[in-house]
Structures are given as structure tokens and as C-alpha cells.
Amino acid sequence: MGGVHGNEPAGIHALKEVQRMLDYEPEMNSEFRFCGQVVGLIGNLRAVSIGERYIDVDLNRSWLSHHLDRALGDEDDFLLSEEKEMREILSTIDQHIDTYKPEKIYLLDIHTTSAKAGLFTIVSDDPESRRIGMDMHAPVILGMIQGIQGTLMKHFTDSYRGIPVVTATFEGGQHREPKSVSRSVSAIINFLRSASAVYPHDVESKHDDLLAADTAYLPRLAELIYSHKILPDDGFRMKPGYRNFQPIYSGEHLADTIDGPVLAQYDGLILMPLYQRKGTDGYYIIKELESRASI
Numbered sequence: 001m002g003g004v005h006g007n008e009p010a011g012i013h014a015l016k017e018v019q020r021m022l023d024y025e026p027e028m029n030s031e032f033r034f035c036g037q038v039v040g041l042i043g044n045l046r047a048v049s050i051g052e053r054y055i056d057v058d059l060n061r062s063w064l065s066h067h068l069d070r071a072l073g074d075e076d077d078f079l080l081s082e083e084k085e086m087r088e089i090l091s092t093i094d095q096h097i098d099t100y101k102p103e104k105i106y107l108l109d110i111h112t113t114s115a116k117a118g119l120f121t122i123v124s125d126d127p128e129s130r131r132i133g134m135d136m137h138a139p140v141i142l143g144m145i146q147g148i149q150g151t152l153m154k155h156f157t158d159s160y161r162g163i164p165v166v167t168a169t170f171e172g173g174q175h176r177e178p179k180s181v182s183r184s185v186s187a188i189i190n191f192l193r194s195a196s197a198v199y200p201h202d203v204e205s206k207h208d209d210l211l212a213a214d215t216a217y218l219p220r221l222a223e224l225i226y227s228h229k230i231l232p233d234d235g236f237r238m239k240p241g242y243r244n245f246q247p248i249y250s251g252e253h254l255a256d257t258i259d260g261p262v263l264a265q266y267d268g269l270i271l272m273p274l275y276q277r278k279g280t281d282g283y284y285i286i287k288e289l290e291s292r293a294s295i
């Protein structure tokens with residue numbers, strides 16, 4: 001899944017590139033085998049068409065019963081744009097399930113961030129999800145799935161229509177950074193390998209190398225300790241210059257709102273400082289659990 005946020009085209013470009021690679025591979029390598037079926041989906045088509053994060057509500061915060069009930073109801077008029085997207089995503093996935101009848105589903109949701117160096121993976125509590133996250137080499141952030149409500153990943157985590165689902169989210173870097181596409185391609189390829197859709201001997205080591213090189217200076221495992229919610233009329237403005245994984249200290253002046261300065265609540269590393277107009281979270285604070293040097 002790419003383009004759940006309409007201003008994050010890297011995941012869509014990466015899915016198209018992987019489709020091209022999979023079409024081409026059997027011609028180059030007669031031994032190549034693909035097990036299963038891969039489906040690439042663009043999440044928020046309407047928002048992608050205008051390059052905005054969302055139209056009415058954030059599609060990655062809307063998988064909650066009041067939106068789902070409307071998306072799955074009979075009403076066609078007065079649906080929010082993202083409720084229409086939810087309806088279309090579910091119906092497309094359902095059609096694939098009905099024709100292919102999978103025993104198990106692996107869902108990878110690809111995103112990018114507005115701040116620099118946004119390279120990380122969100123996993124569920126399922127040990128297989130954590131293993132898959134580690135295989136993508138980016139820092140694995142625990143607690144995000146519980147800490148952010150209404151995400152697409154959370155909706156599908158564990159099972160869908162009685163079918164087991166293993167989920168992960170990959171954040172490939174900054175929205176417009178060209179390397180966000182190549183990292184996302186490598187993450188998808190590694191994800192296919194981890195899900196046993198392709199054999200390890202058919203996967204080039206360059207995908208591991210690219211991801212490992214770009215994450216060498218980042219934590220291996222971290223945990224969410226705080227998320228800073230904002231309201232549309234907060235006037236929230238992040239102070240300039242923060243990068244993902246930058247150390248911050250309790251009391252540090254991070255942002256301003258109409259009510260005054262926002263000071264860091266804890267010591268830790270900052271994640272996803274908001275440098276775009278639309279968003280419901282100003283920043284997150286995470287704590288490093290395992291560094292790469294310790295393994």
C-alpha cells in the first residue's frame with residue numbers, strides 16, 4: 001500500500017518499480033519463483049491526484065467505527081472523501097480475497113515524513129511482524145501501533161475476515177527525497193523475502209546493503225514514550241531544523257502555539273516533527289532501547 005497520504009508519492013513509485021522488476025525477473029532468471037499473489041494499492045487516490053495529505057480527514061487516522069460504519073453503509077451521498085476511499089480499499093481487497101482465497105495476508109504500508117531522516121518501521125505485537133520489521137533494517141519503533149488511533153495498519157493487524165494478517169509500516173525518508181523511492185523498493189523486496197513470497201537466493205544483496213547503510217547511525221530498536229496531539233486552531237508551529245531521531249531534552253523549546261511555547265515533556269529522540277500544513281500530531285518522543293553498536 002502506498003499513497004495512504006496523498007503527499008507521499010514515494011511508496012507509489014516504489015510499488016510500480018517492484019511491479020516492473022517482478023514482470024521482468026522471469027525473463028532474466030528462469031529459476032525465479034514467486035509464491036502467492038502481490039497486490040499494490042494506492043491508498044488515497046483523490047488526495048494523491050492533488051498532492052495533499054488528505055481531503056476531509058486523515059485516511060491513516062480514520063479506521064474507526066464511526067467512519068467505517070458510514071463507509072460500509074448504504075449511504076452514497078454525504079460520505080467524506082476518505083470514507084469513499086475506505087469503501088474502495090475494502091472492496092478491492094475483498095475482491096482479491098474472494099478470487100485468490102489466501103491462507104494468510106502480509107500488509108506493508110509505505111509512508112514518508114515531512115522532516116528529514118524519517119527512516120523507520122512500525123510493527124505490531126506479533127513476533128513475525130517484528131522479525132519482518134527487523135529484516136527491513138530501519139529502526140523498529142515499538143508502541144506506535146497502540147499510540148496512534150485509526151491507522152490502516154491497526155485495522156488490518158492480526159486478522160481480516162478470519163484470515164491471519166501480518167502487518168508493518170515502512171517510513172522511507174523525507175517526502176521528496178529521491179532516495180525515499182529506492183529505500184522503499186528495497187523494503188518491499190525484503191518484505192517479500194521475509195513473507196516467503198520470493199526465495200532469499202533470488203534477492204540481490206544490494207537491497208540489504210542500501211537499507212543497512214542508510215540506517216547505520218540510527219537506533220536498532222526504540223519505543224514510543226509520548227505523542228503530541230494538536231488541534232486545527234492550535235496554531236502549532238514546530239521550531240525549524242529538527243530531524244527525525246535528533247536527541248531532545250526535557251524542557252527544550254520545540255514549538256509554539258497560540259497559547260505559548262511547547263516544551264519537551266521528556267528526554268529522548270524526536271520523531272516526525274511536523275513540517276507540513278496538515279497533520280494531527282505535532283511530534284513524537286521515542287526512547288532508544290537497542291543501538292546498532294550493541295549487537
Ligand SMILES: [Zn+2]
Nearest residue numbers: 005008111112
Ligand atoms: Zn504518511
